[in-house]
Amino acid sequence: MNIKNTRVKHIIATSLCIFSATSSANIVSVDQVLEQLNPIEQRIEQTIERAQRLPLPVPVPQVSIDELKAQISEPISSLPNVLNININSQNTAFVEVELENGFRAIERQWLLMANSQQVNTLKQQNVTIVSVKSYNALNMSLVRFNAPQGVNSKSELLKALNLDESAILDRNHIYQAQTGEPTEKVTPNNSIAPYCTQSVKIGMIDSAINTKHSAFEGANITTQSFLPQGLSSPNLHGTAIAGLITGKGAKLNPLLGSAMLYSAEVFYRQSEYAQGATLFAIVEALNWLVSNKIPVINMSLTGPNNAVLEASITAAIKQNVLIVAAAGNQGPASQPLYPGAYKSVIAVSAIDANNQIYRWSNKGDYIDFAALGVNVVTSQGNGKFGRESGTSMAAPHVSAALSCLLLKHGNNKTKALNELTSLAIDLGEHGKDTTFGYGAIYPPKSAL
Structure with a gap:
């Protein structure tokens, strides 16, 4: 920067004349003003020189549309x-x-x-x-x-x-699955431990499972499809849920060490990023799981209130079954989503490792518990491991805990639920609230 002194003197002199006509302030000489301006000018020049010496920003690589789509969860x-x-x-x-x-x-x-x-x-x-x-x-x-x-x-x-x-x-x-897009960058997550090591039955209503994944080597998984003949089920969501429940590996600790997992396949592909399940298929899945005497059924899916769904849920619960469902990923302002919002169903919201609520987790007086559901390490349909987020990832924690507590209490639902409530860590408002329910459920330091 190069300031012309003669021009500046003219501007300053004019300003001082105007100023002197309207103010009683003392007037200083133009040279004095310039003496004060010169150091300022010097500092500005030095700043510009330093900025010019800074390295250029690293070019941001162009991302193709397909690559971008892979990182975005397509809204319904x-x-x-x-x-x-x-x-x-x-x-x-x-x-x-x-x-x-x-x-x-x-x-x-x-x-x-x-x-x-x-x-x-x-x-x-x-x-x-x-x-x-x-x-x-x-x-x-x-x-x-x-x-x-x-x-x-x-x-x-x-x-x-x-x-x-x-x-x-x-x-x-x-009805829709309740999980976000997967991330393949994984570090082992040793904070997840089994709720119990005994052999327990547990059911899930979800998509297909990639049973050839290394995480399921030696796993006891029984599957049954309830889709129309010829229609296949994608294996993304189901593989992630099954991985949490019974998957094993260097990067993955199962919630149940010796689970007998019964998986009902109901989801079909709607698009590259969305999958849905008909109510008819869900009813058939419930009937199959109840007929196999499954004590706890995990439903990581949500949708509208429906008279037939409610009646089917009620019929299953009458057969001494507990149903755990994802609360939903539509955000705190969302209307209640079902089956989680039914009083007879145990609804689970998602928290992160710092006990902060997942920003897309539903809120409401129907929330019963919260569990880890953000950046959770699990198996993926492509044969790899990755991190997943959503209330879908939180629900299996509560399902696993209840499976162990039912075994402990001789299949007494009341005693199992009472102990689970006593184990919950109260978060947020004191007592049961609309964000965390009775509190967060964590894997125990020693098996239940």
Whole structure:
């Protein structure tokens, strides 16, 4: 910087003249002012010189769209309003649509818990019956049918079918997995330890599992698909959940050292980043798990309130089953998501290693417990290990703890739940709150 003294003197002199006309302040000479300006000018010049000597920023490598997509979890709202779920290029399994409330369902398809008389009545109506099935373990029968064109609400359908308002009727809704995108950079996480080492049964309703993953070498896993014939289940989410429960390796400590894991496959691929499960498949999965006398069922999925889902959950719990569900990853302002929001279901929110709530974790008076669910090391569908986040990752902690406590208390649900509550570390507000529930559940220093 190079200031011309003559020009500066002229500016200063003019300013001083104006200033002297409006103020009683003492006037100093122009040379005195310049003496004060010169050191300032020198410091500015030195600063600019130092800045010019700084190294140029390291060029940021360009990232392709595909690489960027791999780091972003596609929101459900980005799915098209109408989506064909194809078995192959020639055959469509079903069509899912977005509803007015933002949730999704199979197009025109409804489920009715019905007795034989209601089934006969339904057959005489203008509907297409897809299936009629009895679920002995749940002590219920379910009719799956397609509603007439133009009938879009439950009230309209009840009237059209001449059914009483007490009928347990609802859409074949779609439910979503509750986890974020995986990260492959992994360091061993030794903070996770088994809740118990005994052989315990535990169930999960999820996607397929990559059982060939090294984490499952020697694992006791029984799987069953409840998808339409020819429709495959992606293995991303299920592999991560199963890895937490029973996966082993240098980078992975299982929550249950000797679990007998029963995995019901219900998720199908909606897009490269999203996967959904129909309510019909979830009901079938519940029936299978209850029939195998599974004491605890982990459901790391969420969706809308649904009369048929609630009735199915209630039927399972009557068979002395505990159901644990992810609270949801829609954020603290979200409406309640189900099945976690049902009073009979144990809802789990996610925290990080510093006991801070996961920023996308749902809040509400239905939250029962919190557990580690942020940057959790687990197995991935691609055969590698990585870190996952979400309430999906937190729910297995509570499921594992309850499995061990039920074994300890002779399958007494009340005693198991009471001890789990006593083990919870109170976080946030004193007592049960809408963020952490009764508190955080951690793996014990010694097995339960």
